[in-house]
Structure formats: structure tokens, C-alpha cells
Amino acid sequence: MQNFDEIYKKYYRHVFETARKYTVNTYDAEDILQETFIALYNDMQKRHGEGYRSIKYWLSTVAKNKALNWKRKEGRLIPQDDMSLLMDYTGETVDGAEDDCMKKIAGEQQGQLCKHILNEIKKGSEAQYEAVMDSCYYNMGSKEIALKNNASTASIDAKIYRARKVAKQRFSETYSKLKYA
Numbered sequence: 394m395q396n397f398d399e400i401y402k403k404y405y406r407h408v409f410e411t412a413r414k415y416t417v418n419t420y421d422a423e424d425i426l427q428e429t430f431i432a433l434y435n436d437m438q439k440r441h442g443e444g445y446r447s448i449k450y451w452l453s454t455v456a457k458n459k460a461l462n463w464k465r466k467e468g469r470l471i472p473q474d475d476m477s478l479l480m481d482y483t484g485e486t487v488d489g490a491e492d493d494c495m496k497k498i499a500g501e502q503q504g505q506l507c508k509h510i511l512n513e514i515k516k517g518s519e520a521q522y523e524a525v526m527d528s529c530y531y532n533m534g535s536k537e538i539a540l541k542n543n544a545s546t547a548s549i550d551a552k553i554y555r556a557r558k559v560a561k562q563r564f565s566e567t568y569s570k571l572k573y574a
Contacts (some may be wrong), residue, residue, distance in 0.1 A: 397433070400448055407453070408429050409426045412425035412429070412457075414460070415461060415463075425459045425460050425463055428459050429452060514560065518556070520552055521552045524538060527541070535550050
């Protein structure tokens with residue numbers, strides 16, 4: 394059986410290219426590359442020297458599955474830009490240096506847009522609005538929100554995903570113009 398370093402040197406480019414086929418950017422592909430080789434290392438420890446029928450196939454399959462899971466998971470998470478799209482301004486006032494700084498950075502027009510987005514989400518679905526507020530504003534995780542609402546984690550993730558999707562469809566162009574104005 395080949396040692397780990399030899400396998401890495403021989404197949405890292407192949408694993409990276411496999412991951413790159415399924416990801417949006419190079420950084421995600423690099424993370425998947427790393428996760429794939431960590432999985433290989435752990436699997437090699439479990440096998441105690443027992444070889445692989447086709448290490449290239451094993452690596453390709455693991456990289457592909459990790460990339461698809463990554464993509465599925467990323468679809469439910471709110472990327473940082475989308476987070477700011479939803480939460481630059483909540484309309485609530487809390488006295489503090491951080492809040493003052495965020496308001497200055499966001500700007501009044503951008504803040505009004507974010508307030509409008511949140512109001513639109515609330516009109517469409519109170520449950521989505523609550524999930525977004527708990528997730529973004531109160532920094533609660535899906536499990537914590539699910540426990541609070543006596544719901545499943547998957548349903549909370551779906552609510553946040555749908556709210557994010559609506560916000561992006563309706564307001565991303567306007568937000569981009571304000572953000573880079």
C-alpha cells in the first residue's frame with residue numbers, strides 16, 4: 394500500500410479538479426480537497442495497511458460527495474453578503490458603539506432597504522421572519538431555534554433558505570447598487 398504522502402502528491406490535483414466541478418469558487422474546492430484527504434488519512438488508519446481497490450476512484454467519490462454535501466449545505470446557509478442584505482439594519486435601537494458603527498457603515502438608504510426587506514419577509518411569512526431574526530440578529534443556531542419553536546432543524550433551515558431566496562430575488566440588484574455606490 395502506498396503511503397499517504399505519495400497518494401497526496403499523485404492525486405491532489407485530480408481531487409481538486411473533481412471538487413472544482415461542483416463548487417462555485419476555488420476556496421470551497423480547496424476546503425473539499427483538504428476534507429477529502431483528511432477522510433483518506435482517517436480511513437487509512439482504520440484499514441491498518443489494507444489497500445484500496447482503486448484509490449483514485451475512492452478519492453473521486455469522496456470528493457464528489459463532499460462537494461455535493463457542501464453545495465447542499467451552502468444553499469441553506471446565509472452567506473455573509475446575504476446576511477448583511479437581511480440584517481444591516483433591523484430598525485431596533487440599542488445604544489452602543491457597535492450599533493453606531495454599523496449604522497454609519499450601512500448608511501441610511503441601505504438601512505431603509507434592509508428594513509424594507511425584513512418587512513416583506515414578515516408579510517410573506519411570520520415564521521420565516523422569526524427564523525431569520527433568531528438566526529441573524531440573535532446569532533442562534535438552527536438547533537437552538539428548532540428547540541425554541543418545537544420544530545425540526547430541517548424546517549428551520551428551510552424557512553431561512555426561503556427567506557434568503559425571496560430577499561435575493563427581489564432585492565439583490567438594489568442592494569448591490571447601494572452597497573457599491
